[in-house]
Amino acid sequence: MIEKRQFYIDGSWVDPVTASDFPVIDPSTEEEVGVISLGSQADTDAAVAAARSAFDDWSRTDPSDRIALVERLLEIYNNRAEDMAEAISLEMGAPIDFSRAEQVAAGSGHIKAGLRAARDFQFVRLLGPHAPGAKILMEPVGTVAMITPWNWPMNQVALKVVPALLAGCTMVLKPSEIAPFSSVLFTEILDEAGVPAGVYNMVNGDGPGVGSQLSCHPDIDMVSFTGSTRAGIAISKAAADTIKRVSLELGGKGANLVFADAGEEAVRRGVADMMENTGQSCNAPSRMLVERSFYDEAVEIARDAAEATEVGPAHKAGGHIGPLVSQAQWDKVQGLIQKGLDEGARLVAGGLGRPEGLNRGFFARPTVFADVTNDMTIAREEIFGPVLSMIPFESEAEAIRIANDTPYGLTNYAQTSDEARQRRLAHRLRAGMVVLNGKSRGSGAPFGGVKQSGNGREGGVWGIEEFLEVKSVGGYPEG
Structure with a gap:
């Protein structure tokens, strides 16, 4: 029995404020193979507060330092690839060979694509030769809530966490409660890579609980969600009262x-x-x-x-x-x-x-x-x-x-x-x-849809831009 009840908040593994056990089921056998705890409002508030507090320092780090963190993340992720494959296979039923070749590789592929985009990314840009001194600053959007699904766990976690880190955002991840072990492992990897306290936080929970709490939280600046169209609509409505940016990758009928x-x-x-x-x-x-x-x-x-x-x-x-x-x-x-x-x-x-x-x-x-x-x-x-x-x-x-x-x-x-x-x-x-x-x-092509398949794009340059605000400045000094 795998027991992963703790959350990762402000650089430490912490017990839930209120215990709320949730079983993890092996879909191949229908047997309970592990347990997590579902977070409460107090857990959500603590994670958001940690991310909010860390934003000022992290947003002003040199982009090269953020790239170095993600490079360490990739190295450790690759070293733990077999652990990740086994976690994904157990929690959501991907056959082990497919989990190794596709599920785990999707995560490493997106990390690599994010790094490739970041190395040439321009956070300060000229408006154009017609306007000397006019600059465009690309600045992190703020503290981001990330809600990810069970079907391609590392594909979606990597598509959100990596570009947000590279952009200079802080974040709270709520992975699917059905398939949580891969995200717990990813969090262990980030901790080993040296992510600063508060920059990345993870709280397990379900949609009506932690998911809804993040969507309407006044100290969250953006929600990045992947899942059903029905849930995406609910998140959009919940986020509307605080005018958050909402990025949605929803269903399809290709x-x-x-x-x-x-x-x-x-x-x-x-x-x-x-x-x-x-x-x-x-x-x-x-x-x-x-x-x-x-x-x-x-x-x-x-x-x-x-x-x-x-x-x-x-x-x-x-x-x-x-x-x-x-x-x-x-x-x-x-x-x-x-x-x-x-x-x-x-x-x-x-x-x-x-x-x-x-x-x-x-x-x-x-x-x-x-x-x-x-x-x-x-x-x-x-x-x-x-x-x-x-x-x-x-x-x-x-x-x-x-x-x-x-x-x-x-x-x-x-x-x-x-x-x-x-x-x-x-x-x-x-x-x-x-x-x-x-x-x-x-590799690095934008992923996303139109109509009820969502809005926004993930992956590569577009994935980084998704977590940035555009600031227009006149009279910016040269040099």
Whole structure:
């Protein structure tokens, strides 16, 4: 049994003011494997006060000193990579090989990208040659509340903590109470790296508790949140009374446009991308739109790919997918699969219940629905499970219309060998990110969406700028 009841406040591990134990469940076994404590208002207030007190000194440090801290963080993070992989695998069910190769690597990748952006970052800038003496100062926004999810723990923690440190902000992190061990470990790493007291603080808690307390706290200047659109709306409302800056990375319902010239591999890649992390990714390509002349063939390819997707426990080595994170998530996914059946979608792979041979753990069957229409619930709502919806289209214009007919706008995908079409789609798909033919957007590219997928951008230069205010100065002396 892992016991991690303490919080990290003002440079020390401290006991909660009021004990409130919360069990941590292994989603592969449904067994309790650890316990944390949920914070109270007093814990939140103490963490915010520590961050507020540390801001003046930290915000005025030389950027090179902040870079040096993050360089030490990266070194220790890499040294503890196996510990991190095991923590993530245990708490949220990522298969151990995937946890090592993708979950942990996402964190180190974002730390590296942040350092690369910081080394050339200009905190004092000329307005332009037309205005001698006019300068733009990029200054830290202040004390930041960071609320992170369970599905990609280090991906999201690194995308918030690292650029905020580099920008000169102080912070309070509230990680997901469902998957807290990785953030406790990350906090140990930061402490070993020598983060000054009060600059970084961590309090465990749930959304209605610590999350809500941070969102409306008068001494918090900014809230950076990753999670559901529903929670993002609530945070925005809570933050409005104190006019905080709110940065939101929310849900998605990504469209993957597969044209007839893309071929079999594009379909198989689309299914694999959908099933990765058991479908628990906001940028998953969950709607596969297929050109009518290729549609029937694509459905059969998708069926084969889904049926070939292995499911197994997180501790087992291999390329399988793991369980969903919790009973609540399993129940939600099962309910939406049933909704797809009820509304007339054609089930071609998977379906209700657990995969054969797995009668314990939050395992779901890799599922493909065909003949989905874009008004069906499974095409409108973010399922956050291994469920793919396939929709036929007749023309490029219709594909774009269907893709954009969603309240979300995080990531869209397109598969075609026609370069002119690739350029048109890149411009016309309404999303914060577009991926063409499976090609990487590049390390340090901005991550974020439009519409109900949120606002703001994380990663690279944009990630640092997210935690800065712009100050315009006239008559700034030279030298």
